[in-house]
């Protein structure tokens with residue numbers, strides 16, 4: 459995993475006060491006709507944060523970024539950058555952006571394009587340095603309109619970092635990149651944060667939010683429904699799982715006892731022909747649950763406590779998954795849920811947004827995908 463947590467200190471050394479507001483949304487709403495894309499957004503970004511704006515298609519991510527950059531005006535509320543208007547911040551060269559829309563200029567070499575961006579930026583950097591930071595040095599002599607999707611994204615990133623910005627805004631920057639390029643790109647993003655920039659990026663990729671961001675904002679239907687570190691967001695979903703086996707020879711443990719363990723938010727018990735039962739408990743307080751398991755005189759074999767992934771946390775928070783599947787009363791053993799296909803990972807091993815919430819029965823097994 460790429461290191462986290464150094465950005466804030468670097469930002470302070472880069473000359474921004476830690477208490478300065480990089481960006482602020484205050485009561486911001488935006489509708490397109492009947493569609494309310496952003497609904498009462500209140501949010502402050504502080505220097506040095508690396509913030510993921512996470513949400514499925516249509517959650518309002520791009521609209522929020524457009525509002526932040528002054529490309530759209532809010533219907534209600536206000537947006538500020540560095541205490542002033544978005545326009546003033548952009549004109550002062552404090553903001554670099556990589557948006558989803560807009561192609562690259564055709565019939566121009568990548569090196570010419572980067573040089574132009576550096577030249578026109580109020581705080582332009584050296585083109586060679588920019589190309590190296592973006593990992594596109596080997597593309598310098600390629601025509602900008604002859605690039606693959608992933609290469610084009612990297613060139614667009616180079617244009618976003620062509621100046622010494624204080625804030626970098628990236629809208630789904632890794633779209634079209636394969637897994638290895640995506641990881642290199644994350645490292646480049648991290649380097650920007652470590653150099654003191656505040657980074658706000660919209661993403662569908664839970665893995666990206668989890669491993670890069672030190673703060674995750676979950677948007678859902680235009681509303682901010684969660685704001686915290688990846689660990690806090692997972693914790694909010696009751697995000698620890700305890701797994702163990704109970705053997706027939708162990709002291710009897712009926713499900714009602716398991717269900718009343720402190721911290722339990724769900725219980726799943728499956729059995730084998732030889733009478734061994736596998737118990738899976740999702741707990742808000744794994745320490746208390748484990749202590750109570752032993753206090754109750756149980757003899758759990760192979761006890762494991764694991765984190766649930768951000769995916770499960772997302773499904774739970776948005777209410778789009780069946781958050782806490784319960785085993786059936788009376789001690790019968792639950793069967794796999796009907797039609798219980800799990801969100802399938804994409805090529806990059808991360809469930810794609812279109813798969814999120816598809817299966818209302820996405821259960822603990824789905825969370826294995828995001829387990830760290």
Ligand SMILES: Nc1ncnc2c1ncn2[C@@H]1O[C@H](COP(=O)(O)OP(=O)(O)OP(=O)(O)O)[C@@H](O)[C@H]1O
Nearest residue numbers: 490493494495513514515516517518519520521522
């Ligand atoms: N120009 C527009 N005109 C009408 N509706 C729009 C416009 N732009 C966005 N919307 C609608 O506003 C909502 C939010 O869209 P937005 O693009 O902000 O979401 P998003 O989270 O960025 O989605 P995606 O992940 O698909 O890019 C969606 O319902 C979308 O259809």
